[in-house]
Amino acid sequence: MTATTPAEPGGRRGETRRKVYRAAVELIAEQGFTATTVDAIAERAGVAKGTVFYNFGSKEGLFSSLLAHGVGQLTDALSGAAAAAPRPGVAALDAVVLAQLRFFDEYGPFARVLVAEMWRTAWQEVVAGLREGALGVYQGVLDEAVAAGELREGLDTGTAATAIFGMVLTVAIERRALHPEQPLEEVHATLAGLIHGRITG
Amino acid sequence: MTATTPAEPGGRRGETRRKVYRAAVELIAEQGFTATTVDAIAERAGVAKGTVFYNFGSKEGLFSSLLAHGVGQLTDALSGAAAAAPRPGVAALDAVVLAQLRFFDEYGPFARVLVAEMWRTAWQEVVAGLREGALGVYQGVLDEAVAAGELREGLDTGTAATAIFGMVLTVAIERRALHPEQPLEEVHATLAGLIHGRITG
Amino acid sequence: MTATTPAEPGGRRGETRRKVYRAAVELIAEQGFTATTVDAIAERAGVAKGTVFYNFGSKEGLFSSLLAHGVGQLTDALSGAAAAAPRPGVAALDAVVLAQLRFFDEYGPFARVLVAEMWRTAWQEVVAGLREGALGVYQGVLDEAVAAGELREGLDTGTAATAIFGMVLTVAIERRALHPEQPLEEVHATLAGLIHGRITG
Amino acid sequence: MTATTPAEPGGRRGETRRKVYRAAVELIAEQGFTATTVDAIAERAGVAKGTVFYNFGSKEGLFSSLLAHGVGQLTDALSGAAAAAPRPGVAALDAVVLAQLRFFDEYGPFARVLVAEMWRTAWQEVVAGLREGALGVYQGVLDEAVAAGELREGLDTGTAATAIFGMVLTVAIERRALHPEQPLEEVHATLAGLIHGRITG
DNA sequence: AATGAATGAGTCTTCATTCAT
DNA sequence: GATGAATGAAGACTCATTCAT
Incomplete structure (x- = not known):
């Protein structure tokens, strides 16, 4: 069984991996990837430093596994919201935006990690996963x-998707950093208004 | 300590500072702040390593000075576009978005630096400058x-400003990374359409 | 961080610490604290540079640990001599002086380190230890x-203790540097004569 | 005119040298030789860094000149006291001890410099000067x-001189550091009593 | 006589990674 | 499976010294 094989979640190894994982997420979110040392991760996880390498192979391995996991959760949250929306189209779009806001509200640190490390060439696979997913x-x-005629025919929906995602991401980070008391719904209303366009909002 | 004194731009010192500056911008944009070594900056600038420290005090000092400068230029570009717009309101907004796209098209690496380092607690002053400026x-x-009645009365223009800025920033980075051949005007049209709202675009 | 934990003396770690210790004492004694590089210590100890930091945390940490150890040994030597003296009082004083001379004769380099670094504000604890000990x-x-009536009633024994200690220390250093061939007993006789006072010596 | 030539004390150069001198003494006394940078000396002296080198050739040159000067002053103070003593012999010895205490009371920092740097092989000439002088x-x-029969015939007066000098030096430093309020006369009485010997004190 | 920008060898320190136990 | 002592390459930073002005 190699270092990168997840192993069955029940055993001793699964437990160890989980502890390391949790510690790594917290620390990297708090301080960023480079500033987080394996020493610190091991200490917070309550294991020896060697154990981190035994289980994840390398610091980068641990981190990319961690990023991929976060991206997966985000994707699940967004697609869940889309599916649960009463009607498709712009109404569903609003629901997805709200879901993204909520996700980053809960896993706020992850948003910062994502934005800070996303464009490193080292982790292009993760970005690719983000594209395919979220x-x-x-x-x-x-x-x-x-298709429903709610948005202009011929809209470059690829670019638009990136635009909205980046818009929500930025607002979510800033809200956490500068206006944590502002209600999520208020922020959502503003964003929805923007997308819906002038006056009509 | 002259490290913080800008020195007149004409003399020998100003020239050196400029060389270091240019080298640092390039390298940090290519590889990020942490991955860029002072050795590399000095080598590319064609000066001794000590010269970097003599002129900027520390790696962080160099970087924050660099960030502040970039933010200043960005602010100038945006406010210039706003002033030059034929009419205020949404038309001016479109002009500013285009200016931001162009700025990051030209100084693309700076966009990545900004997005990656913007939220570090160490550089909150720079973020503050960004808020006040761009x-x-x-x-x-x-x-x-x-005020012109083009947008909903009571819109939270603070949040909206962040939203649009983040939207453009994200799209600009992705375009450079994944679709560099795509015409800027096309991207601008998509973003303008999004902001102007459904159908109407 | 295990840097401050002494670790059991038997194991691999204890052995390493001992090697580093020995190398550091030699080198610092030869060249002084500042002039001694961690590189040199590691090389003479036959370990990697990182090992020094792994075990002692910092150059200063290594050094203060070293100083404290030396002070402890000195204290033991002096108190042992005092306890072993046939009679208390001035006779015991002579014995302690002889013990201090012998100690610095054997660990001569340590005397120089002590005298050179003793008054740095950074190591006031060590000086405090010296006061309480030696x-x-x-x-x-x-x-x-x-109390035995051998010395003047009301003598400021605190100042006198410092005086005699400094006297022996200075003489010991000078003897090593300039007259290493001079018998220790001769020096001791001179000092004892001085303390015992005029003629009577 | 070479860098080590003192130059006439009146002119512009003499003035500059004096400023640098004063700054160097203060700083080295406060922090020790190695910890004192030429930058700091120049700044406190209010001259450019190059000026220090222009006038003293090197940091070591400045320092050894400084040490030699201090040793000269100390020698003058001690020999003056010896000459002024009403009677030679032990009475004169007491006077010299008092003079040394007073000197280090006034130029306290110099005592610390002396004790810390005195034994460096680099400055053996200074130590030689100290031997010949103080x-x-x-x-x-x-x-x-x-000769007067006040001290034992055959006393090794060379060693005894070092012993008393070291004794006074150590006590002077400690007094400054730990008991600055204690009257000099009290300390002097204690030392004199010690030297005069038991009871008789 | 003085300056101060530039230098680069030399330092301490960090930290991901290895491996014997 | 897990450990933690040991490693050494790499990096930021210092500072005495030089030299063109």
Whole structure:
């Protein structure tokens, strides 16, 4: 069994991996990837330093596994919201935006990690996963809105998906950093208004 | 200690500072702040390593000076576009968005630096400068659009400014990374359409 | 961080610590604290540079640990001599002086380190330890001599202890540097004569 | 005119040298030789860094010149006291001890510099000067005391001179550091009592 | 006589990674 | 499976010294 094989979640190893994982998420979110040392991760996890390497192979291995996991959860949250929306199109879009806001509200530190490390060439696979996952959800919803005639025919939904995702991401980070008391719904209303366009908001 | 004194731009010192500056911008943009070594900066600038410290005090000092400079230039570009717009309101907003796209098209690496390092607690002053500068331009334009009745009365223009800024920033980075051939005008049209709202775009 | 934990003396770690210790004492004694590089210590100890930091945390940490150890040994040597003296009072004082001379004869380099670094504000704890230890022995012996009527009633035994300690220290260093061939007993006789006073010597 | 030539004391150069000198003494006394940078000396002296080198050739040159100067002053103070003593012998010895205490009371920092740097192999000339000067005064006085029958015939006055000098030096430093309020006369009485010997004190 | 920008060898320190136990 | 002592390459930073002005 190699270092990168997850192993069955029940055993002693699964337990160890989980502890390391949790510690790593917390620390990297707090301080960023480079500033987080394996020493610190091991200490917070309550294991020896060697154990981290035994289980994840390398610091980068641990981190990319961690990023991929976060991206997966985000994708699940967004696609869940899209599916649960009463109607497709712009209404579903609003729901997805709200879901993204809520996700980053809960896993706020992850948003910062994502934004800070996303564009490193080392982790292009993760970005690719993000495109296929979270951005894919947005693009799907936008395509439906176009099909429903709610949005202009010929809209570049790929670019638009990136645009909305980045917009929500930035606002979510800033809210956490500068206005944590501002109600999520208020922020959501503002964003929805923006997307819906002038006056009509 | 002259490290913090800018020195007149003409002399020998000013010339050296400029060389170091240029080298640092390039390298940090290519590899990020942490991955860029002072050795590399000095080598590319064609000066001794000590010279970097003599002129900027520390790696962080160099970097924050660099960030502040970039933010200043960005602010100038945006406010120039706003002032030059034929009409205020949404038309001016479109002009500012285009200016931001162009700025990051030209100084693309800077966009990545900004997004990656912007939220470090170490550089909160820079973020503050960004708020007052670039985001301030957006907010001003939005306020005018609200006053002109082009946007919903009561819009939270602070949040909206952040949202649009983040949207453009994200799209600009992705375009450079994944679709560098895509015409800037096309991207601009997509973003403008999004902001102007459904159908109407 | 295990840097401050002494670790059991038997294991691998204890052995390493001992090697580093020995190398550091030699080198610092030869060249002084500042002039001694961690590189040199590691090389002479036959370990990697990182090992020094792994075990002692910092150069200063290594050094203060080293100083404290030396002070402890000195204190033991002096108090042992005081206890072993056939009679208390001035006779015991002579014995302690001889013990200090012998100690610095054997660990001569340590005397130079002590005298050169003793008054740095950074190591006030070590000086405090010296006061409680070595100087304490002197003061105790002097107090007994006063009580026995061998020394003037009301003598400031604190100052006197410092005086004698400094006297022996200075003489020991100079002897090593300039007259290493001079028998220790001769030096001791001179110092004892000085303390015992005029003619009577 | 070379860098080591003192130059006439009146001119512009003499003035500059004096400023640098004063700054260097203060700083080295406060922090020790190695910890004191030429930058700091120049800044406190209010001159450019290059000026220090122009006038003293090197940091070591400045320092050894400084040490030699201090040793000269100390020698003057001690020999003056010896000459002024009403009677030679032990009485003169007491006077010299008092003079040394007073000197280090006034130029306290110099005592610390002396004790910390005195034994560096680099400055053996200075130590030689100290021997010939300050220690020479002590030895002369002791020789007279022996000749007068006040001290034991055959006393090793060379070693005794070093012993008394070191004793006073150590006590002076400690007094400044730990008991600055204690009257000098009290300390002097204690030392004199010690040297005069038991009971008789 | 003085300056101060530039230098680069030399330091301490960090930290991901290895491996014997 | 897990450990933690040991490693050494790499990095930021210092500072005495030089030299063109």
